[in-house]
Amino acid sequence: MAGILVWFWNERFWLPHNVTWADLKSTEESTFPQAEDLYLAIPLAFCIFCIRLLFERFIAKPCALALKIQASGPQKAQYNAILEKVFTSITKHPDEKRLDGLSKQLDWDVRNIQRWFRQRRNQEKPSTLTRFCESMWKFTFNLYIFTYGVRYLKKTPWLWNTRQCWYNYPYQQLTPDLHYYYVVELSFYWSLMFSQFTDIKRKDFGIMFLHHLGTISLITFSYVNNMVRVGTLVMGLHDMADVLLEAAKMANYSKCQKLCDLLFALFALVFLIARLGVFPLCTASKEIWVYIDTSKLLFYLPVLYTGIAVLTTFFGEQRSLM
Template sequence: MGKSKDLSKEFDKGQIVMARVLGQSISKTAALLGCSRSAVLSAKEKIKGTKIGDQGVMAGFLVWFWNERFWLPHNVTWADLKNTEESTFPQAEDLYVACPLAFFIFIIRLVFERFIARPCALGLKIQAHGPRKAQANAILEKVFTAITMHPDEKRLEGLSKQLDWDVRTIQRWFRQRRNQEKPSTLTRFCESMWRFTFYLYIFTYGVRYLKKTPWLWNTRECWYNYPYQALTVDLHYYYILELSFYLSLLFSQFTDIRRKDCLLMFMHHVATVSLIMLSYVNNMARVGTLVLCLHDASDVLLEAAKMANYAKYQRLCNVLFIMFALVFISSRLGLYPVWILNTTLFESWEIVGPYPSWWVFNGLLVLLQGLHIFWSYLIVKIACKAISKGKVSKDDRSDIESSSDEEEVAPSAHKHYTNGTNGSHGTNGFLSSACHDEH
């Protein structure tokens, strides 16, 4: 009995010590997250007893998540990065504003597309109506909605006998029915014009800001005195605006034009948002600005080429696409590994040394490089096909275009391809909804 009482007392003491440790940890975590003093005291009161309840579990999770050994270099604590009268450092609570700002950006987008982009599209004679609707047929509609949108030859022959239609007519019906679900050219133009406008603004802002910074010309400046690098107003604005925009893309992807590569783009947006947040919290913002500006450069040209395509300015579209391909490949396969990955992997290792979040940060950057290689391969493949044959076949276009445009005309052995820009055929047909947002 005596031994069991002693064990019970030791257990109670252990719980009390744990509660005190958690209380101290809550203070540090709350200070990091910008919690009020009353919230800190309330959290401490809740775990003052000898039993560790749900609040203690939550506090323990926060302590684990914000572990300094993961986020920061060796011998650096969150207390070292608190804001003072002399210096301001990135704080986790700075990112809170990104979510409401992302919603605000989405509202601005809706207004922009309705009152600015749409009149511009109509002024360029871009058609507002969508693809031709398929003839009403209950049997084919049931097959389309309940069984398959792409019937095989056996099913086509069965439907042909059942309806007394020839196979070509049924193929045309399914093609028109699939196209019926797609947005109009005007909708595509408005979406591209919004992206073009934002990318042009943010890229211009990034270049104007970075040309005044020493780390644009010498990337080793990203790591000197790291992580004790003060946060400027311009850098904070640049980061929060980029984060908010990518958050808006992340959520609006489910309401935007449906893309074939939507899963790939979703993964890209998640990686981008994670990189922005991670690099801000552990104050890798200097190299982060280089990554952001580099990625925005080619996006401006891509959206401009798509707008020219929708407006049927063939030559302008071709020129813009060539410029986009050159900038994309040179920046993503040239500058990115030589300039960005070199400084994050090697210069930072030499000056600062590795730590856990350093590995995560570089892992995400390498993941982006993998996406760059994949997209560059598709761009080169389609560009070569367009140059050699004067057209881009449907299968090739579907590799890179996101909404998989299909010809609305019936298949014909003697059908001639033209240089039209309607997305059906022609040298730049793949731009009809294009590989958007290849960041």
């Protein structure tokens, strides 16, 4: 394990020529990102998860009920021990052979058995109330962190001149505001990772797990090798679209279809411009080649960041509004 860690954190991969991890150790005069800074994200993620539970119960749920969103879910299937065992232990989509066997065993018509499995599968889906509360929480957090990001970034030189992301790299100072921005973003995605195992399991569980894992990896590794300036720009671009997506979902659950269509159209426009246009075609894959020695393998990482970000956001955010 020690050998694997030494290989993984090889300075020749992560850092420019003649730069070592020791050079990036924080001192009284200089503060640089440290890997151990991110340990704070785990307990903070738990706190965010607890805040989410309180928010959904005492704020989001009353708002949903005021909008006449029903708490009742889909019709429940009549309990049957044999069918329940097949559903939970064998398959949720029985084939014709199994349906015939169950029909003979229970003396039920095949259509009734198919109906039972369909109703039982629908029970696994969260109610509209649950989905509204979840979207309202994500909307609120994304709006907060996006607003914070805009207020922070408008004071930074690299928002107005993205070449500043690479000047004097990697000897770029870490400020308290930048550290807070990164740790809170990382904590939020860790909290989403945790909540996947406590929420009702959905059919896109695997896709969203990979999406959150990819996002956590991008935030973590860009912090460790001090690519935090471009990282803040990326997070701002992503949060901008997420606000609109969650707002569109809330409008859909509230049956405000015209508002939903408008918000989703804005989301699609912002998504295409920000994530698939501005980000991969500007700083991450163009300017870095001009300002940094690209002879080392490290500097293929921004391209890797771009690829992972595009893939995870495409598959993660293009879920159905339903």
